[in-house]
Amino acid sequence: MSAHIIDGKVFAAKVRGLVADGVGKLKAEHDIVPGLAVVLVGEDPASQVYVRSKGKMTVEVGMKSVEHRLEADTSEADLLAVIKSLNEDPSIHGILVQLPLPKHLNEDLVINSIDPAKDVDGFHISNVGLLGTGQKSMVPCTPLGCLMMLRDYHGSLSGMDAVVIGRSNIVGKPMAQLLLGDSCTVTIAHSRTKDLPDVVRRADIVVAAVGRPEMVPGDWIKPGATVIDVGINRLDAPEKGEGKTRLVGDVHYESAAAVAGAITPVPGGVGPMTIACLLANTLTACCRANGLSEPEGLTA
């Protein structure tokens, strides 16, 4: 194994430190405490992990943390009423509705009912449009975290060939926008892409956001390329004991690390950065809401 390991855990701790400094300054100089509300409908297991560490870290950086846990059969009207009350609550600067939502709820409608200024996920159509046109917006946390790691490792990304595997609204598409914004030549690959291995072999930067465990093998990776593994896949791990599981990414780590120049591990890569960027976005939203200058280095 030769690749440099990009340590998302260490980087995320650094970002949370910057956020904590900003929060401290807001409190000391303006007596303002940023508040983040998370709304969880039902008991999606993938979301559980996220909500747990998020609540803890929100409090650690000095913010107010609010959780709304609603029954899986909550009506759309009741969910919209909760969001409306959070939109109107001046102590709340960030609102996150955990996805996926139960099938009977219209995800687009729900997301677009969030005040765009409080949309710390950056999923509201208004923020998507602002990002797409290069205007100041709320930037989705996972792609923002990936961008921060890439900028930190490479400095400038200008002119690099980037391949994003996956075209979801929450990861693939905004990731491609951010890479384009940093002047990469961007290819977006998906399930209908022809000759995916050859497409990936051209890339200086590979971002894998597919949701298929260890799908990208090392022999698809150009020697020296930087590999960002967004995938979070939980597999059974009987070797660790009965009922135990392990997390793996969308990249086959061992073989990819043998050829890549740099790689993010799973766990300990993109995941912790996502949460750090959520806190960063909440601080940014709070500064903007109060007409204050926002901290450097925490936005795209």
Ligand SMILES: NC(=O)C1=CN([C@@H]2O[C@H](COP(=O)(O)OP(=O)(O)OC[C@H]3O[C@@H](n4cnc5c(N)ncnc54)[C@H](OP(=O)(O)O)[C@@H]3O)[C@@H](O)[C@H]2O)C=CC1
């Ligand atoms: N670390 C973190 O903080 C986060 C991690 N994740 C993880 O990232 C991964 C992706 O998440 P998300 O974007 O929401 O997933 P989606 O399921 O919404 O999107 C997956 C994308 O991968 C594409 N795809 C599926 N199969 C293939 C294939 N065989 N070849 C090429 N492309 C394929 C799909 O193509 P098509 O559009 O054609 O169907 C789709 O665009 C998941 O593992 C998820 O758990 C997600 C969010 C945050």
Ligand SMILES: Nc1nc(=O)c2c([nH]1)NC[C@@H]1CN(c3ccc(C(=O)N[C@@H](CCC(=O)O)C(=O)O)cc3)C=[N+]21
């Ligand atoms: N509105 C919304 N926004 C999201 O950003 C969002 C969402 N819904 N729904 C679910 C996905 C998933 N997601 C993760 C974030 C961090 C880790 C994370 O910190 N993972 C740790 C591992 C945790 C463990 O050990 O299980 C790591 O990768 O090191 C995982 C997953 C955000 N998501």
